[in-house]
Amino acid sequence: MTLYLEKEAVLLGSTSPYDYPGFSTEKELKVNNDHFDQELIYAEGAENIGITGEGCIDGQGRELALTIDSLHHTGELVDKHYNTYRKRPNTRPKLLFMRNCRKVELRKTNFRSGAAWGLSFSLCTDLTIDSLHVENRAYWNNDGIDISDCKDVRISNCFINSADDGICLKSHNRGAWNDRVSISNCHIISSASAIKFGTExxxxxxxVTIDNIRIKDTFRSAIAIESVDGAEIENVQVSNVHAVNTGNAIFIRLGHRSGE
Incomplete structure (x- = not known):
């Protein structure tokens, strides 16, 4: 099954949090402390699926996030994971989440304005992400693309402008790996790190191979390799990275989080 969006077509996400059911398990929420357990587009256990066409998927994320925040403060819809330190809700919908899927293709589509992460994939196999335009700066913690414990992943020819990490490889499951991942020919702008391993x-x-990447206006690092939960990292190759106006070029942090 393929969702095809013609050029200039726009699929709008609702700005009401009541329209977004939760899908994450309690185990995942304990590990993934952002608590983003709602999505505009969700797939689980699917095979041979895709999204293509030059149209746009727009989550209307700022309006949605501010509505969630207002409902929390009025007591109508209390977020039990509310971030009191940073004064913002932690229960916010992603644009897209796919879990345990096989043979997935996303090509040429525009994604913009999630209330949380943009495109998120967990425990998927044979994943192709090609020629996407991702603008995800509507709110805080807005990653571009997140890949968790997936195999045979190809990300290429994408433009990503994100309010957090641009492309982030995560590992939420002990005994699972991100394996055989290729990231190439991408242009990334990020308020955090352009390409990151971790934090989970x-x-x-x-x-993992990273090749021919253009990075600019990135606050933290062009490439960040972090293993703070004890993950193993092996056979990572980085080449042809051109970075302008970034913090660190390459940042590496190994070990365990404080108190663990």
Missing amino acids: SLGGFKN
């Missing part, structure tokens, strides 16, 4: 890093990262 319970399993591992292996056989």
Whole structure:
């Protein structure tokens, strides 16, 4: 099954949090402390699926996030994971989440304005992400693309402008890996790190190639390799990265989080 969006077509997400059911398990929420357990588009256990066409998927994320925040403060819809330190809700919908899916293709589509992460994939196999335009700056913690414990992943020819990490490889499951991941020919702008391993890093990262990446206006690092939960990292190759106006060029942090 393929969702096809013609050029200039726009699929709008609702600005009411009541329209977004939760899908994450309690185990995942304990590990993934952002608590983003709602999505505009969701797939689980599917095979041979895709999204293509030059149209746009717009989550209307700022209006949605501010509505969630207002409902929390009025007591109508209390977020039990509300971030009191940063004064913002932690229960916010992603644009897209796919879990345990096989043979997935996303090509040429525009994604914009999630209330949380943009495109998120967990425990998927044979994933192709090609020629996407991702603008995800509507709110805080807005990653572009997140890949968790997936195998045979190809991300290429994408433009990503995100309010947090641009492309982030995560590992939420001990004994699981991101394996055989290729990231190439991408242009990334990020308020955090352009390409990042972690922060969630319970399993591992292996056989990752990063090639021909243009990065600019990135606050933290062009490339960040972090294993703070004890993940194993092996066979990572980085080449042809051109970065302008970034913090660190390459940042590496290994070990465990404080108190663990």
